[in-house]
Amino acid sequence: MSKSFLSVEGLAKRFPAPKGGKPLTVFEHVNFTVEKGEFVCIIGHSGCGKSTILNVLAGLDEASEGAVIMGGREVKGPSLDRGVVFQNYSLLPWLSALKNVTFAVRARHPDWRREKVTAHAYRHLEMVGISDGAEHRKPSQLSGGMRQRVSIARAFATQPELLLLDEPFGALDALTRGVIQDELLKVWGETHQTVFMITHDVDEAIYLADRILLMTNGPFAQVAESVEISLPRPRSRDAIVEDPRYYRIRNHLVHFLARRSKEMSGERRREPGARPTTVRFDAEGEPPAGGPRLYAVND
Amino acid sequence: MTMPLRLQAAILSLALLAVGLLAWEAAVPRQTLATELTELELLMGMGAQRAGVPPPSAVFERAVTMLSDPFYVRGPNDKGIGVQLAYSIWRVLAGYGLAALIALPLGFLIGMSPLAYRALDPFIQVLRPISPLAWMPLALFIIRDSQASAIFVIFICSIWPMLINTAFGVAGVRKDWLNVARTHELGALRTAFTVILPAAAPTIITGMRISIGIAWLVIVAAEMLVGGTGIGYFVWNEWNNLDLTSVIFAILVIGVVGMALDAFFGAVQRAVSFSE
Numbered sequence: 266m267s268k269s270f271l272s273v274e275g276l277a278k279r280f281p282a283p284k285g286g287k288p289l290t291v292f293e294h295v296n297f298t299v300e301k302g303e304f305v306c307i308i309g310h311s312g313c314g315k316s317t318i319l320n321v322l323a324g325l326d327e328a329s330e331g332a333v334i335m336g337g338r339e340v341k342g343p344s345l346d347r348g349v350v351f352q353n354y355s356l357l358p359w360l361s362a363l364k365n366v367t368f369a370v371r372a373r374h375p376d377w378r379r380e381k382v383t384a385h386a387y388r389h390l391e392m393v394g395i396s397d398g399a400e401h402r403k404p405s406q407l408s409g410g411m412r413q414r415v416s417i418a419r420a421f422a423t424q425p426e427l428l429l430l431d432e433p434f435g436a437l438d439a440l441t442r443g444v445i446q447d448e449l450l451k452v453w454g455e456t457h458q459t460v461f462m463i464t465h466d467v468d469e470a471i472y473l474a475d476r477i478l479l480m481t482n483g484p485f486a487q488v489a490e491s492v493e494i495s496l497p498r499p500r501s502r503d504a505i506v507e508d509p510r511y512y513r514i515r516n517h518l519v520h521f522l523a524r525r526s527k528e529m530s531g532e533r534r535r536e537p538g539a540r541p542t543t544v545r546f547d548a549e550g551e552p553p554a555g556g557p558r559l560y561a562v563n564d
Numbered sequence: 565m566t567m568p569l570r571l572q573a574a575i576l577s578l579a580l581l582a583v584g585l586l587a588w589e590a591a592v593p594r595q596t597l598a599t600e601l602t603e604l605e606l607l608m609g610m611g612a613q614r615a616g617v618p619p620p621s622a623v624f625e626r627a628v629t630m631l632s633d634p635f636y637v638r639g640p641n642d643k644g645i646g647v648q649l650a651y652s653i654w655r656v657l658a659g660y661g662l663a664a665l666i667a668l669p670l671g672f673l674i675g676m677s678p679l680a681y682r683a684l685d686p687f688i689q690v691l692r693p694i695s696p697l698a699w700m701p702l703a704l705f706i707i708r709d710s711q712a713s714a715i716f717v718i719f720i721c722s723i724w725p726m727l728i729n730t731a732f733g734v735a736g737v738r739k740d741w742l743n744v745a746r747t748h749e750l751g752a753l754r755t756a757f758t759v760i761l762p763a764a765a766p767t768i769i770t771g772m773r774i775s776i777g778i779a780w781l782v783i784v785a786a787e788m789l790v791g792g793t794g795i796g797y798f799v800w801n802e803w804n805n806l807d808l809t810s811v812i813f814a815i816l817v818i819g820v821v822g823m824a825l826d827a828f829f830g831a832v833q834r835a836v837s838f839s840e
């Protein structure tokens with residue numbers, strides 16, 4: 266447990282009471298770990314605090330209680346070791362796509378020569394398919410999908426140990442989404458970085474992740490389950506749906522979101538130190554190990 | 565019949581100019597020009613009644629003579645229009661430059677620190693609405709130098725828009741962009757120069773553009789008060805000479821220089837602007 270690459274211990278976020286209201290506990294007793302090189306997605310209903318957790322991991326926000334420990338050290342403040350891809354891309358609009366990436370590379374490697382910085386930036390832009398002049402355009406002159414790619418290139422170019430993605434594909438159409446998901450997987454495969462990603466899309470999570478964390482609804486949200494996606498890699502979209510595990514995993518996730526996330530929510534439902542229950546679906550129709558039981562969507 | 569809009573507008577502008585000038589020319593009876601009065605008539609005060617507005621042709625002739633030798637100096641009250649303009653522009657740039665030197669860093673501070681904002685806001689709110697010319701007597705008394713007083717008045721009138729816009733622009737930098745700086749571990753200085761400054765630049769330049777416009781408005785009035793040199797003094801002096809032709813020409817020159825100053829900042833504004 267303490268050997269994990271990233272470990273989140275007893276995290277809670279509370280907001281003081283507004284005038285005439287009650288104090289708000291967005292989430293509490295959030296404990297989970299992420300191993301090095303793992304691709305972890307987190308799913309939960311809107312407002313349960315996913316972005317807050319991600320911002321705490323990034324060091325941009327502070328938790329009310331608990332700690333985040335990465336590589337044996339407590340996370341305090343932002344660091345280049347944790348790259349963030351923001352939901353709204355957050356590219357600097359006065360810089361070209363290329364300059365946005367060199368901005369990051371220069372921050373990471375202040376001692377590099379200009380040519381080296383540019384070459385490094387070009388390589389990462391090419392990885393996500395931004396080339397042939399598009400790299401010289403300003404973000405406002407790029408499509409949403411291209412901006413998102415630039416933003417991913419910027420994050421990967423600083424070679425962070427942990428990559429944090431907040432609904433990176435939320436604003437994209439299905440086709441572009443698929444292309445960039447594949448690019449993300451490719452870059453992740455090449456760099457062996459650790460990825461923590463928020464998504465609302467169950468299929469996206471199954472396609473990408475090694476493990477999916479499920480959050481109950483807020484207030485007093487918690488990370489209730491950790492679903493292992495044992496589908497073999499490399500995955501292809503049409504092959505994974507043939508896998509018998511695929512729909513069982515999918516049903517489990519959809520059912521959690523549709524019903525159990527609400528049933529399990531509420532104050533003091535879990536012990537402070539409780540870890541998320543591990544749910545694993547093995548190849549041949551066995552019940553999920555450790556999980557309570559498998560629910561069907563129309564249960 | 566599909567002329568570009570710009571061309572249509574230019575043709576219309578020229579037509580309006582021509583019509584205006586012709587109407588003006590036609591409305592002015594030739595013989596009542598102040599410049600054509602004799603010394604005696606002027607001394608007898610007849611000029612005051614008879615001197616009319618000169619026609620555009622006279623103004624044009626005056627423009628040609630004045631612009632053909634703009635930099636002569638023949639005594640304190642007889643300097644070329646170029647020399648007078650240079651005085652005014654120098655004062656504006658000096659006062660404006662000093663104001664920028666103080667307003668930009670201070671505006672940055674106010675924009676970044678809520679404490680500084682709250683502490684300085686009452687002063688700004690009280691000082692800002694004061695007409696710059698109201699400072700003139702105080703400035704003359706304390707500084708005891710008319711030249712420096714004029715510069716001070718420019719300073720005080722151009723500092724507010726720059727200060728307020730800088731503070732506003734800096735305070736309004738999107739949190740996301742600051743977070744980008746933070747996740748890249750930029751220091752305070754690098755954040756200021758590589759993120760906050762470019763993000764706030766359009767707002768800051770807008771403030772600087774407003775300031776230069778006000779400064780140019782104020783310098784004419786200030787120079788009328790302090791006298792000696794400058795385009796404002798020139799206008800006042802020619803008015804006392806009842807040389808309306810020169811007054812009108814000077815008014816046009818003031819307009820053109822003001823437009824040039826504004827166009828310069830307009831170009832800078834376009835250069836630093838960005839769309840999201």
Ligand SMILES: Nc1ncnc2c1ncn2[C@@H]1O[C@H](COP(=O)(O)OP(=O)(O)OP(=O)(O)O)[C@@H](O)[C@H]1O
Pocket residue numbers: 280289291309310311312313314315316317318483
């Ligand atoms: N300053 C604040 N004061 C009070 N409550 C806040 C404040 N900021 C955020 N919250 C609450 O924190 C909760 C979690 O917000 P967060 O953005 O982390 O949700 P999320 O899970 O990312 O939602 P979404 O999926 O919609 O992005 C929300 O319910 C919100 O109401």
Ligand SMILES: [Mg+2]
Pocket residue numbers: 315316317431
């Ligand atoms: Mg969110």
